[in-house]
Amino acid sequence: MTLKRFSVVLLACLSLSACGGVDPNSPLGQRKAIFKQMLKTSEDLGGMLRGRLPFDGQKFADGAVKLDSLSREPWKHFPQVKEEDDTSARADVWQKQARFQELARALESATGELVVATRAQPLQAPALSAPMQKVEDSCKACHTEFRDH
Incomplete structure (x- = not known):
C-alpha cells in the first residue's frame, strides 16, 4: 500500500511540475518558439x-532562406506593454523601442544579405563566412543590449 501511495504522490508531483510552462499561444511563447528555430x-x-557539420550548399542556401524568413517574425510578438510573464527580455525592450526596432531591422538586413550571398553558385563556405558572421x-548586439542572460 505504501508503494502505491508513493507512486500516486510522485505522479501528482510530476504532473504539477509540467504545468508551470509558458503558454505556447502567448506572445512570449510565440517569440520563444521562433527564437529557438532561429x-x-x-x-x-x-x-x-566551421566544419562541425559537412558543408552542403543546397542545405545552407535553404537554411539561409529559412533564417531570413524567421528573422522577420519575432518582433510582432513583443506587445506594446511588457507582459507579466517571466521573460528574458530586459525592460529596455519596451522603454527603448526605436533602438530595439533598429537592431531588429539590422538582423533582417543581415539575413537578407546572407540569402543574396547564397545565390553565387557554386556555393563555397569561405565566401559565406563574412555574411554569416x-x-x-x-x-549578439541585440542580446547584449536587450536580453537578460
Whole structure:
C-alpha cells in the first residue's frame, strides 16, 4: 500500500511540475518558439562553415532562406506593454523601442544579405563566412543590449 501511495504522490508531483510552462499561444511563447528555430537554423549554418557539420550548399542556401524568413517574425510578438510573464527580455525592450526596432531591422538586413550571398553558385563556405558572421553579430548586439542572460 505504501508503494502505491508513493507512486500516486510522485505522479501528482510530476504532473504539477509540467504545468508551470509558458503558454505556447502567448506572445512570449510565440517569440520563444521562433527564437529557438532561429538558433537551431543558425547553429546548423555556422556548423557547416566551421566544419562541425559537412558543408552542403543546397542545405545552407535553404537554411539561409529559412533564417531570413524567421528573422522577420519575432518582433510582432513583443506587445506594446511588457507582459507579466517571466521573460528574458530586459525592460529596455519596451522603454527603448526605436533602438530595439533598429537592431531588429539590422538582423533582417543581415539575413537578407546572407540569402543574396547564397545565390553565387557554386556555393563555397569561405565566401559565406563574412555574411554569416554579420548575422551572428546582429544577434549578439541585440542580446547584449536587450536580453537578460
